[in-house]
Amino acid sequence: MSGNSPSHSPSDSPFHSSRPSGETPVSFDLSIVLPCYNESDNLHDLISRLDLLISKRPIQIVLVNNGSQDASAEVFAHELGQVQSRSQFKLVHIEHNQGYGNGILTGLRQAEGRLLGWSHADLQFDPKNLIQAYELYLHHEKLNSNQGKFVVKGLRTERREREKPFSSGLDQIASWVMNSTLRDINGQPKIFSRNFYSLFRDTAPLDLSLDTYWMARAAKCGYIFFTIPVYFAERVAGESSWNTTRWSKAKTVGRFLKTIAKIRIESLRW
Numbered sequence: 431m432s433g434n435s436p437s438h439s440p441s442d443s444p445f446h447s448s449r450p451s452g453e454t455p456v457s458f459d460l461s462i463v464l465p466c467y468n469e470s471d472n473l474h475d476l477i478s479r480l481d482l483l484i485s486k487r488p489i490q491i492v493l494v495n496n497g498s499q500d501a502s503a504e505v506f507a508h509e510l511g512q513v514q515s516r517s518q519f520k521l522v523h524i525e526h527n528q529g530y531g532n533g534i535l536t537g538l539r540q541a542e543g544r545l546l547g548w549s550h551a552d553l554q555f556d557p558k559n560l561i562q563a564y565e566l567y568l569h570h571e572k573l574n575s576n577q578g579k580f581v582v583k584g585l586r587t588e589r590r591e592r593e594k595p596f597s598s599g600l601d602q603i604a605s606w607v608m609n610s611t612l613r614d615i616n617g618q619p620k621i622f623s624r625n626f627y628s629l630f631r632d633t634a635p636l637d638l639s640l641d642t643y644w645m646a647r648a649a650k651c652g653y654i655f656f657t658i659p660v661y662f663a664e665r666v667a668g669e670s671s672w673n674t675t676r677w678s679k680a681k682t683v684g685r686f687l688k689t690i691a692k693i694r695i696e697s698l699r700w
Contacts, residue, residue, distance in 0.1 A: 458490040461543030465533030497527025531640030549619035584660035610649035639689040
């Protein structure tokens, strides 16, 4: 987790969003935010695959160039000029990276869909998972499951053996501290209603602890979790911002413990 502590005000990070001029606004049922930090080598495959998936569906993709220092800006401009469903993509530029959570929260403020969500842009999750999660959400919405108080998220399967103890350990710590079952906290994608979004949009942390906060808030507010199985692949390109060395993992654990304690204290007011 990043060292940033939870923030209780919207980010003042400079950003701007873009959409082709002269196009008629489209009504979206779902907006998915994909924060991208130094992912230029993945963007061609990511955008091409998303273009095929959403072209006949009421889905908006909000791509957040989260303060990237590589060639992402140029790649975004080129790739988005080639897609067939350009009106379904929105590009948001953040000048300086202020954290994973800030990138997502900035994208959510620009999202236009009835439903909202986020996922990773590194292609470790298959973009098809977005459609599977969306369809599961609609299924439970039709059933009015738990009176509409539910969210949908990915549950990673076939994970690499070396990563299982680390991830499951963090899940167990968070579950114990929050007195709730929080399973695979960082599993993606995540889809939820605007009603749930209103519960955390102004108080969520700007760093890597956003996923933990999201799950803890949902559990404490009586939401239930429906999951889809997702295969967690090796990175094709790019580099993790935290999972690189033993030292980086140790720092992540320290920040995680500090963050989960703060979330626990804050949860007493929920």
